[in-house]
Amino acid sequence: MKSFLISFLFPICWFLFLVFPVDTKASNGKAEDKYKALTYQRIPSFPALAFDSTLIGPFFKKYAKLKYLRPEVLELYRKHEYNYLWYDNNGRNEFADLLFDKINNLDQEGLQIKVPYQEKIRSLFLEADSNENPELEVELLMSSLYFFYADRVFKGIERTKSEELGWYLPRKKQSYVNRLDSLLLDPSLINKPDKDLLGQYYLLKSALEDYRNIEKKGGWSPIVLPPKMKSLKPGDTAAVILQIRNRLFTSGDLKNDSKKNEYDKELLAGVLKYKQRNAFTPDPELQSKHIKDMNVPVQERIKTLMVNMERCRWLSPSLTKNEQYIVVNIPSFTLTYFKNGKPALISKVVVGKSLNKTVVFTGQMSQIIFSPYWNVPPSILRKEILPAISKNRNYLAKNDMEWVGNRVRQRPGELNALGKVKFVFPNSHTIFMHDTPAKSLFDREQRAFSHGCIRLEKPRELAIKVLEDDKNWPVEKIDEAMNREVEKTYNLKTKIPVYIGYFTSWVDREGEVHFYDDIYGHDERLLETLLTD
Missing domain, CATH: 1.10.101.10 (PGBD-like superfamily/PGBD)
Incomplete structure (x- = not known):
């Protein structure tokens, strides 16, 4: 996972010392009348021009589709003492024009969504004299559009929707109120990579532009x-x-x-x-x-780029700031172990088949278990082991298995389904990474065969890399522990973040865009959400 982060200008200090007044509630009916009277009123004096805070409520009654943005708009104007923000001494400021242009070109951000009140906004914004003096309706529309843009471009669909689509990696949390200060001070920042988006987002955005150019030429x-x-x-x-x-x-x-x-x-x-x-x-x-x-068709590749740009919005670049971390990308059947910001190991993996999907989530690797027992999950015991026992009484002995109470486990050794080493990152999904005796599966291009856990082509190499800074674990000791056929658990001194993701397109360090099959159908469901949201 790669991140090319651009430093973002911090809010200027005088903004930070503003007094935050409490919003005033409007009296029944009066505020609405006052709002209608002042909506198009020209106010010649500026800067430091305040407006009546009671007029925010009526604005959101008129523009009900933007009402969900009201908390952020109120926070913004409390911070700035209900002063106009989108006008300066020369009229409507530069950032207002840039934001209006961005809103009208959301397709460049991989979004095909309808902007609420777009035609109304266009007519108000493009009026010949609307850029001269502050207008409250335009002012509040611009603030609402700013948060609309930030929500769609920087944050993406709501957390509940991404979880419904099977995404349990942590979603980033941030406020866009302070960011507006920086953009008003330096509007050109809107055209530069944002620090809260993965560098991969911008690489995919560039690829999207390339593929749309191919489409324009006929594909x-x-x-x-x-x-x-x-x-x-x-x-x-x-x-x-x-x-x-x-x-x-x-x-x-x-x-x-x-x-x-x-x-x-x-x-x-x-x-x-x-x-x-x-x-x-x-x-x-x-x-x-x-x-x-x-x-x-090139149109399908464009859709793939769009949905993966959306996934990038959900992830914080801070995830990649750890000294070491492991990334598994399900569609590419690949694990990458990063150390000091660089790939230290790349391994093929086998992931869950469609009926036993590997979950998209994160965990902290805390243990390595050498020569592990395989404790057969109840579902596998019920669906596979018990029927096999009924057909062959010697099934357990043949597969080096034994009963432990009312459960079955497989002893450490050459036949063990987990192979010679297991990597544990505790989670509610009962997913871990492990070796496997079925080495031939790694020769296949499509490698979705497991019950949900992640099988590694290079388990020994991963163990060696993870423990290479631990003097108590030289390579010889690792090899011995993997082949003793006696289970041994080692608790890591430093836990390693493990991110299991789902990206069907990715741009590598050389700028080449890769495409992978949507093996679980996640792309189709996400695209439907994006187009109907």
Whole structure:
């Protein structure tokens, strides 16, 4: 997980010493009349011009779709003693114009949402004389639009909705009241990367722009593989190669389109790059599954980028500030162990199958268990072990299992389903990471086979990396503990954060955008929420 954070200007000190008065309640009916009378009143004196706080209530009655933003608007104006914020001596200030432009171009932020009262706002904002003197209606609209923009671009959908979509990683918490001070002081900050968004957000945003440019140019045409043609290999010649070459050139995997119908070295380089970006085994053979993937329309890739930009909004960059942490990305079937801000180990993983989805959440790795017992979960005991015992009385002995009370466990050893080492980060989902005797599964491109836990291709290497600064655990001792067939638990001196995430597109350190299959269907549900929210 990468974060390129840009320093954000702190609020200027005089803002911090303002006295916060208490909001005054409007009397029945009178405030509404007064509000109507003052809505378009021109007030020539400025700056330090205050307005009647009782007029905020009637404003939100008129603009009921923005009412949910009222608490933040009230907090803002209490802080600033109910003074106008969107006007200066020259009229409406620069940031108001920049924000209005941002609101009208939310698609650049990967959002396709309707702005409440957009046409009304446009008409008020673009009136010839509306930028000269403070107008209360425009003032409160701009503050509401600011919080609307911050909520959608910086925060994303509500926590309850993201949890309904199976996302249990911690959501960031921040106030956007103080941030407005900085933006009013330096409006250009609105066009710079924000410190509260992952650097990955801006990388995906750049990729979104690239793919939309491809879309504007017509995208790419479907490749039609001849019915009798099962695959293509270097040296082959065929008319369909012209289509493949053009497709890879359009997506940037080929630097140029030579128009040759031969599968030459130049095309091979483009094929390998495409496969690497799209989670395929990087071999030279082109099969029908690769062509099928190439035929995914650019519009679908754009949607994928949009939903992953949304996921970036939910995460705080502070998550990546730990000296060490582990990230598992479910769709890419990959674990990355970061140490001092750099990848110290990358390992393939096996995750839960669709009926036993691996949960998106975070935990703190606190233990390593060498030569572990496997305590068979009740559901597996009921659905798999007991039926197997009924068919074969020797099933337990054959699989080195034993009864312990009313439960079954598998002894440490070569047959153990957890392999030779287990990494524990306590959680309510009963998910952990472990070795596995089924090594052949790591050769597959799609690796969703477990009951929810995470199987590691490189468990020994992870144990060595985690314990490399612990003098009590040299490599020889780790190997001995993994092969003694006697369970041994070690409590880590420093807990390591583990983040299990779900990203179906990601931009790497070289700027290449990767796409992964939506194995659990999370993208589709999130996209539906984004388009209807």
